[in-house]
Amino acid sequence: MKLMHKKIIYVDVDGVMSDTLTGIIDGYNRIMGTNRRPEEVYRWHFYRCFGHTEEEGFEILTKIFSKKGFWLNLEPKPDAAEVLRLLNEKYQVYICTAPFACENCIPEKIQWLNKYFPFITNEQMIFITAKGLLKGDYMIDDRPSSLRSFSGTGMLFKTHANRYYNAFERTFENWNQIKDFLI
Numbered sequence: 306m307k308l309m310h311k312k313i314i315y316v317d318v319d320g321v322m323s324d325t326l327t328g329i330i331d332g333y334n335r336i337m338g339t340n341r342r343p344e345e346v347y348r349w350h351f352y353r354c355f356g357h358t359e360e361e362g363f364e365i366l367t368k369i370f371s372k373k374g375f376w377l378n379l380e381p382k383p384d385a386a387e388v389l390r391l392l393n394e395k396y397q398v399y400i401c402t403a404p405f406a407c408e409n410c411i412p413e414k415i416q417w418l419n420k421y422f423p424f425i426t427n428e429q430m431i432f433i434t435a436k437g438l439l440k441g442d443y444m445i446d447d448r449p450s451s452l453r454s455f456s457g458t459g460m461l462f463k464t465h466a467n468r469y470y471n472a473f474e475r476t477f478e479n480w481n482q483i484k485d486f487l488i
Contacts, residue, residue: 311397313441314487315431315455316389318402318414320447321462322422323379326351332369346465349448370405376413381421384480390424391488401431401439445483449473460486 319325326343329351334341339355346354352362369375392398400418404410411432418425436444437454444455445462449470452459460483461473477483 311395312443313397313399313457314392315399315401315436315439315441315444315446317436317444317446317448317451317462318400318418320464320466321382321445322385322389322400323381323417325379326465328375328379329366329369332372332375333365336365336368343465347468349466351466366405367407370410371407373409374413376410377417377420379417382480384484386422388480388484388488389422391484393424395488396443397441398425399429399431399439399441400425401433401436401444403434403436404432443487445477 316322326346330341330343330346333339333351333355341355348354350359350362352365357365389398400422402414404414414432415427415430418430431439433439435454436446436451437456440456442457443460444452444457445460446452447462447464447467449461449467449472452461452473458475459473460475460477461467461470463476463478475486477486
């Protein structure tokens with residue numbers, strides 16, 4: 306009997322599984338005393354949409370991401386858990402997410418994944434910035450640079466930050482479109 310090899314899928318967390326941008330904008334509004342909305346973000350570095358430099362943006366992000374509970378309080382994307390549960394049965398699914406340099410990032414992301422995606426084991430979680438090092442069949446990510454460096458099929462998950470980016474053949478607006486393509 307021939308063993309069938311399951312195809313490998315890597316899935317990003319921030320912006321793909323979780324609504325990270327809403328959390329960032331909420332934190333930004335709290336820090337800056339503004340009333341910005343995620344819809345106002347039209348490029349990758351959100352702070353540039355609001356007139357901040359790279360240095361200012363990094364300081365703001367550090368304050369937002371370092372707040373205890375930031376990662377735990379993010380909402381999951383609609384239908385992400387249901388579709389990922391189905392994908393997890395058919396494929397080798399790995400969650401690949403970039404860690405931010407703050408002490409609460411990795412522990413809170415693990416807790417968040419355990420809460421909303423209990424079928425994903427800790428062995429399926431990869432914390433990595435250089436996603437191009439990963440080898441597999443598919444990668445679902447909202448960051449075009451992560452997909453460009455991946456050797457398999459890149460699947461761009463559309464968000465406010467990448468909405469004008471159209472260089473990928475495989476582009477998805479929601480999890481149901483991903484389900485239709487992969488299941």
